[in-house]
Amino acid sequence: MRILVCNDDGIYSPGIAALAEVASEFGTVRIVAPNVEQSAMGHAITASRPLSYRETPIKGFSAYRVNGTPADCVALGAHQWDKVDLVVSGCNLGLNIGNSIWHSGTLAAAKQAALLGLRGIAFSAPSGLDDFTGLKPWMRRVLEVLAPANELPLVNVNLPKDPRGIIWTRVSVRHYDGLIVPTQDPLGRELFWFSVKPLEGADEGTDRWAIEQRWVSITPLRLDLTDESLLAECREQRPMDESVAAVVSPPVSSPE
Ligand code: MN
Numbered sequence: 699m700r701i702l703v704c705n706d707d708g709i710y711s712p713g714i715a716a717l718a719e720v721a722s723e724f725g726t727v728r729i730v731a732p733n734v735e736q737s738a739m740g741h742a743i744t745a746s747r748p749l750s751y752r753e754t755p756i757k758g759f760s761a762y763r764v765n766g767t768p769a770d771c772v773a774l775g776a777h778q779w780d781k782v783d784l785v786v787s788g789c790n791l792g793l794n795i796g797n798s799i800w801h802s803g804t805l806a807a808a809k810q811a812a813l814l815g816l817r818g819i820a821f822s823a824p825s826g827l828d829d830f831t832g833l834k835p836w837m838r839r840v841l842e843v844l845a846p847a848n849e850l851p852l853v854n855v856n857l858p859k860d861p862r863g864i865i866w867t868r869v870s871v872r873h874y875d876g877l878i879v880p881t882q883d884p885l886g887r888e889l890f891w892f893s894v895k896p897l898e899g900a901d902e903g904t905d906r907w908a909i910e911q912r913w914v915s916i917t918p919l920r921l922d923l924t925d926e927s928l929l930a931e932c933r934e935q936r937p938m939d940e941s942v943a944a945v946v947s948p949p950v951s952s953p954e
Contacts, residue, residue: 699725706803716830730775788821
């Protein structure tokens with residue numbers, strides 16, 4: 699099994715070395731990761747300049763650093779290494795639960811794998827962690843379940859500091875933890891920090907709740923964001939006749 703390892707914290711993060719070590723028990727590992735931190739870059743790709751792909755051995759693993767985003771790394775890594783079977787991303791220094799999945803570069807790397815028809819698994823742990831020794835057995839247990847699970851194209855895994863076990867969860871979307879904090883530059887001009895506020899009291903069965911209860915959280919995700927019940931309702935209650943459909947999708951005309 700060929701396992702491509704990526705992250706958004708940058709190729710020199712302790713989290714990616716820990717994940718590569720665990721992944722190497724399941725197959726041949728190659729690391730392709732950003733040369734600098736790309737956290738909260740989401741699923742951005744670099745389309746306005748070329749990318750470099752430079753060899754940088756990490757802990758004895760074949761590894762390449764890229765001056766791009768996590769999604770760039772997966773696209774380029776899959777291009778440069780035939781027949782990748784699985785992409786694992788992380789282990790991120792910072793949880794990716796609830797609304798974070800929209801901003802996360804860690805998860806974007808796994809999503810890029812799924813977009814390419816590969817499988818992607820994102821791993822995240824609390825920020826401030828510098829020693830993954832205690833979490834590596836849990837990452838191994840998760841991969842024992844997920845590595846052979848070909849029917850799961852995209853999975854988001856979050857690990858608390860001291861896990862008591864592993865459970866399946868859904869995404870917590872009841873609260874948004876984003877916070878904008880005003881500040882000033884040295885000349886007194888207004889600036890803003892994008893930050894987060896602590897949230898508590900998540901709904902049972904969600905990823906946020908699992909982490910609060912010290913469970914390792916595994917959430918199967920899908921790429922299709924279509925709201926099926928709303929779509930059915932829209933088709934029934936707001937039927938589109940042909941003239942309206944024509945306004946929504948005008949025929950393509952050639953430029954003068
Ligand atoms: Mn990160």
